Amino acid sequence: MGSTATTTVPTNPELMEVLAAVGAAYFQDFAAAAARHGLSSSQAKALGAVQESVPMRALAGRLGCDASNVTGIVDRLESLGLAHREAAAGDRRVKIVVITEQGRAILGLIRGEMARTHQAFEAMSDEQRVALHSICSQVLPVLSGRAVSPQ
Amino acid sequence: MGSTATTTVPTNPELMEVLAAVGAAYFQDFAAAAARHGLSSSQAKALGAVQESVPMRALAGRLGCDASNVTGIVDRLESLGLAHREAAAGDRRVKIVVITEQGRAILGLIRGEMARTHQAFEAMSDEQRVALHSICSQVLPVLSGRAVSPQ
């Protein structure tokens, strides 16, 4: 296939539109897969963020929310046996969130069951996969505010 | 530039990771810009979804939420003078949400003030813009469940 039609360079608004649509669709697929395992999208997102053990405070940073919210989210993960709190070595104030084996298993299931996402990926050529990954990797530091500051 | 390093084809998990990160960063940029204008991200998303007039029920579909939520969201847009309800011609049950001039202006401001997003786009080459737009457009129908059904 590969159309040879006019390849006009898309404008910022055009790019924003498709990017927003793809982001929303991806998120819905994620939320639906999480819901099938009894997790809200926030809980599932948190589960993904604790694949490596992390203090409560740092987890709030990763999730982009206030630290007070993390208490409740981790409470629920803990009550479901998907993660637990451990005391930190040096500082008795901090608690470290550690994912359990069951938590890791559920996380793998959720990711594997994002059917539409996998379907979308499988519809892509190798060239497209390489291009998408490269563009996202390049754009991410700027978009997330972790770019090298200008000047 | 353009590295000639090993261009390994990324796996599904690798693609999911960068895509999720880009989507989350984009959404945060959007929510922050909306908040500067006193709108929650849901309200701003709804505002973007009514650029063309749409019945309440259809708006719920576009936002991917239950119809009962739309009442409150449109209530707030209406109280802010950003949209209003109109009676539909043929069916007296349906109400059509219409964006106001002020609503359109605020929407334009919000989109224009997504600084990180624009910064990210401006860091992209024309080739990358074309590739990203084309990939997103191709992938969107599958990801959002509007693909041609197999069989």
Added chain:
DNA sequence: TATTGTTATACTCTATAACTATA
């Protein structure tokens, strides 16, 4: 004094169910 985690509070988003007015 500052920091970590928690609790209390309030607001928004969300889904479910029941209601109304139309069809």
Added chain:
DNA sequence: TATAGTTATAGAGTATAACAATA
């Protein structure tokens, strides 16, 4: 009977402020 929109209700996410324990 079915549909569009609303209302009531309850659960979860979120931020702010205040608190206890620790640094």
